[in-house]
Amino acid sequence: MMKKSEINNYLHQLSKREELYKNNPATENLDDYADFDVYTNHAGQRVFKYTFEKHLQKAIESNTYISTHLHASPLLVFKHNRYAYTPLHSHDFIEINYVYSGQAHITINDTTLILETGDLCILDTDVIHRISNTSESDILVNILIKKEYFSSNMLNRLASNNIIAEFAVRSISETHSHDQYIIFTPEDGEILQDAISGLLVYYLDPVSYSIDAINAYMIIIFSELLKSYTQKKSLEYRSSNQQYIGDILQYIEKNYATCSLTDVATHFNFNASYLSRYLKKQTGTTFVKMIQDIRLNHACALLKNSTYSIEEICQQVGYRNLTFFYKKFTTTFQCTPKSYRGTHKNITDD
Known part of the structure; x- marks a missing residue:
């Protein structure tokens, strides 16, 4: 079975398609997108409409050794082709772009985002975007996820029995629906990279228990994103001299066996009645x-x-x-x- 230590070499090694793109930088390779429908957006640009099922079909055709595993998978994982032309497109699935090394330039609704090593971007369905050509040092891992897996499987499992996770999951879901994408920059990138590597191991070299292992690694990945999200929000609130609800929930979670409403209010310099109303409003x-x-x-x-x-x-x-x-x-x-x-x-x- 493939080892985590081998993932780095696998990702950096040029594939045949990457060699083709490198040697023919002007090639658009629109044949790759012939199976997808095309529509014109308000700016008169052609936009390809990607679907999970057609990506699944292409993955099965090009990876026959894991085809059985792919048929039952609610997600697809692959390395983004370097040097490749990527047209404007939208899709009917959730997409995760993780920068394993280097950079990635993603243009979303005319705004170009620059992701650095360790950054991760979650894109919602129907978001028009494209990824600029990447160089040899730019390694981007794509994870395509059926929406029902993202919403019902991952988020619900993460939020169970934990008020902090439940609040963060709800906040992420609302932000994701409103802004259509979220960028995460975890403080400890090693944990996330290790989880991505583990995910690739079980995806690329499947065994009988691969699906369970993949689900476990996805939980680790989303757990790291929850942690990153709450830490970022806490810093944002502190910089504006406000109190982030996540910090209050974390304090309650840590001191649940002994704390009273008055204890929590005193710790955060709140009036107890105000804190009671604030918690009710923020958490329901x-x-x-x-x-x-x-x-x-x-x-x-x-x-x-x-x-x-x-x-x-x-x-x-x-x-x-x-x-x-x-x-x-x-x-x-x-x-x-x-x-x-x-x-x-x-x-x-x-």
């Missing part, structure tokens, strides 16, 4: 409900993954009354903590 839930959800979700994790007694778990997550804990847990999950542990336990007793 009350402080009390938020704390309860966090405590119960942590209780679920401990029931599944520890040998602590239910009484100990009750204390750890911040409840002082065992009867009250049982009542809230049973109302929320329609079963007792003991029944939940019996159904979901991931470890065995010694």
Whole structure:
């Protein structure tokens, strides 16, 4: 099986098509786009309409050794051809462009964005754009994702049981829908690059469990994007002397077992009543409900993954009354903590 250490060589090695483009820089190779419909935009420019299914068909034809794997895949992963002409186009899928090395110049609605090594751009459906010719040092990885996979699979899984992730996911979704693209610049680029490399390993050299591995790497990728997004927003708010809601949620998540509304308000120099209204407006839930959800979700994790007694778990997550804990847990999950542990336990007793 291919190793992560081999991905760097694979990406930098010139493919036959890249050699063709390099030796014939004026070639537009419009034959590559003959299968796609074309329309004229308001500026009179020709725009190709890419579809996931036709890209899938092309990928299967050119990669017969992974064709079985591709048929079942909700995403396509490939290296963007260097030196290649890319016409104006839109598509019916979500597109991720990750700059593995060098630069990428992406023109979106007449605005040219310059992405540097480690940057990642997510483009929504129906966005008219093109990528300028790249040089030999410019390595761009493209990930094409069916919209339902992006919205229902990735985002919902990331947002489950975590108020910070849930808020960030909702914010990203709203920004993505409004602005049609988002650029991420993670502070720790090594984690994201490692995840992209792992994704390529299982995609290019598939085994029986490749789909599970690919899904796992996609979760890591989106987790890094969530972290990058919240850090960027926090800095933006601080620079304008405002308090970012994500920082407040992170504080609550960290101190959920002991903090009160007054504690949080004091920490951030807010009036408690104002903070209560602010949290409700930003998250759609009350402080009390938020704390309860966090405590119960942590209780679920401990029931599944520890040998602590239910009484100990009750204390750890911040409840002082065992009867009250049982009542809230049973109302929320329609079963007792003991029944939940019996159904979901991931470890065995010694």
